[in-house]
Amino acid sequence: xxxxxxxxxxxxxxxxxxxxxxxxxxxxxxxxxxxxxxxxxxxxxxxxxxxxxxxxxxxxxxxxxxxxxxxxxxxxxxxxxxxxxxxxxxxxxxxxxxxxxxxxxxxxxxxxxxxxxxxxxxxxxxxxxxxxxxxxxxxxxxxxxxxxxxxxxxxxxxxxxxxxxxxxxxxxxxxxxxxxxxxxxxxxxxxxxxxxxxxxxxxxxxxxxxxxxxxxxxxxxxxxxxxxxxxxxxxxxxxxxxxxxxxxx
Amino acid sequence: xxxxxxxxxxxxxxxxxxxxxxxxxxxxxxxxxxxxxxxxxxxxxxxxxxxxxxxxxxxxxxxxxxxxxxxxxxxxxxxxxxxxxxxxxxxxxxxxxxxxxxxxxxxxxxxxxxxxxxxxxxxxxxxxxxxxxxxxxxxxxxxxxxxxxxxxxxxxxxxxxxxxxxxxxxxxxxxxxxxxxxxxxxxxxxxxxxxxxxxxxxxxxxxxxxxxxxxxxxxxxxxxxxxxxxxxxxxxxxxxxxxxxxxxxxxxxxxxxxxxxxxxxxxxxxxxxxxxxxxxxxxxxxxxxxxxxxxx
Numbered sequence: 001x002x003x004x005x006x007x008x009x010x011x012x013x014x015x016x017x018x019x020x021x022x023x024x025x026x027x028x029x030x031x032x033x034x035x036x037x038x039x040x041x042x043x044x045x046x047x048x049x050x051x052x053x054x055x056x057x058x059x060x061x062x063x064x065x066x067x068x069x070x071x072x073x074x075x076x077x078x079x080x081x082x083x084x085x086x087x088x089x090x091x092x093x094x095x096x097x098x099x100x101x102x103x104x105x106x107x108x109x110x111x112x113x114x115x116x117x118x119x120x121x122x123x124x125x126x127x128x129x130x131x132x133x134x135x136x137x138x139x140x141x142x143x144x145x146x147x148x149x150x151x152x153x154x155x156x157x158x159x160x161x162x163x164x165x166x167x168x169x170x171x172x173x174x175x176x177x178x179x180x181x182x183x184x185x186x187x188x189x190x191x192x193x194x195x196x197x198x199x200x201x202x203x204x205x206x207x208x209x210x211x212x213x214x215x216x217x218x219x220x221x222x223x224x225x226x227x228x229x230x231x232x233x234x235x236x237x238x239x240x241x242x243x244x245x246x247x248x249x
Numbered sequence: 250x251x252x253x254x255x256x257x258x259x260x261x262x263x264x265x266x267x268x269x270x271x272x273x274x275x276x277x278x279x280x281x282x283x284x285x286x287x288x289x290x291x292x293x294x295x296x297x298x299x300x301x302x303x304x305x306x307x308x309x310x311x312x313x314x315x316x317x318x319x320x321x322x323x324x325x326x327x328x329x330x331x332x333x334x335x336x337x338x339x340x341x342x343x344x345x346x347x348x349x350x351x352x353x354x355x356x357x358x359x360x361x362x363x364x365x366x367x368x369x370x371x372x373x374x375x376x377x378x379x380x381x382x383x384x385x386x387x388x389x390x391x392x393x394x395x396x397x398x399x400x401x402x403x404x405x406x407x408x409x410x411x412x413x414x415x416x417x418x419x420x421x422x423x424x425x426x427x428x429x430x431x432x433x434x435x436x437x438x439x440x441x442x443x444x445x446x447x448x449x450x451x452x453x454x455x456x457x458x459x460x461x462x463x464x465x466x467x468x469x470x471x472x473x474x475x476x477x478x479x480x481x482x483x484x485x486x487x488x489x490x491x492x493x494x495x496x497x498x499x500x501x502x503x504x505x506x507x508x509x510x511x512x513x514x515x516x517x518x519x520x521x522x523x524x525x526x527x528x529x530x531x532x533x534x535x536x537x538x539x540x541x542x543x544x545x
Contacts, residue, residue: 055420081422088416096413099406107410112422115407119398162421 003030004202005170010063012049023049025226031204036196038213039206041223042249047206051172056080082112085168087159087176094159097148101139101158104147105129108162132161153184160188164195173205210242222248251377256501258378260494261385262446267469267489268392269439274470277412277432282338284466286345287319287437289459291444293353296360296454305366309445316441319345320434328426349456357455365449381450389490392439397483408432461514464521469493471524
């Protein structure tokens, strides 16, 4: 099977304290269609930098990134956004606070597409948005609520819906449940898992939560000082216990 | 009565400028000092063109375009050269002082030609100062209509999203740099257009007439928000017009109380500071009131 995303010898160097520091230090990674990869690592391991490099928010110092055999290394964030969507850790980063829930969803529906000088089609899409939110108690009947009035959990659920409303080739989740209370975090994680399986999405999820890391996904990667130090497939992952992972932290 | 009508007339014309400022200040969340330069740029451009025999409409159109160019300069420095927003605006504003002097050839010039827009379309047959009110309403209606239509397009929504949350906008593939250019250029175009109108209403242009204009625009926006909080975007533009008229009426009352006209800028700044502080004062007042009720 051909990989969906191929990262080849990715290096990201920054200049810090009078010396060069490799935040990503020769990462090689192949992500195959329908992979649900969980990425673990301590603070500063390079997890978010890896996601930045994939989205184009932060360019690599050296190395290549290919998406469906197409070299996207030099493509900017706007061009990559057509294929790659991301949910951030901070619920405030994923939504537009002065827009309503429906307006945010409409904005995300044209992810990566040109924004033309034509009237937006909010009313035509309301039924679709109702359908999308009907089974979510936190967002049901809130399509006309301004996002700034929503709780963190509601905003993060909306961010997640915005990331998947137009099916992405690759979904990136950057500790997207970390800022939520345990109950809301679990609910969002269940929703995430359900949607990924139902839609057959390819996903790279960064987390600090060992329970989540073991429970979800079909691959597990551990990053340390910018290198992949562990890459487990589904079977190896199934045999894993939380204590086994502690040695990597 | 004449004084009140004159004040309301000024309120309508200055509201156009405040709507322009609203685009950068509130929609793009960009503190744009350029307006202090683009406002007199519009005034000197319009006066010079009219004095050279051009029609008032052409003069206003060119003033709008020159305002766009001033906005372009600021947007370029901010987005391409990564100069901080406040500094980019100040640099353009400072440069425009020389540009305005170059256009006008001197510090000020009276408008002696009769083809002033306030004398056309039968506006000169209206009672004194009503021409400003009627013209103001017409131009506000046109700009508001166009602005609301634009903000409801895909591109307009992208401009709002850029000001609201740039990280999100960029991750949705919105070219936030282009959106900033659009917002800052349109804003300064409207501000320069207002400069052209005010020059025609006052009958002269002065290179220093932009000083304090940002305070006037901000006051209209803030007073509108204090009077009508939590209203939809389209209504907010109307609240700016109300805010502008209220601000002018407050100034008129203050001057009628006998304050020196030299203190006008000081009074303007105090009014704006009070309006900005009003939500905090109101909250503290109600908190103190609630605490008082509880202790009883």
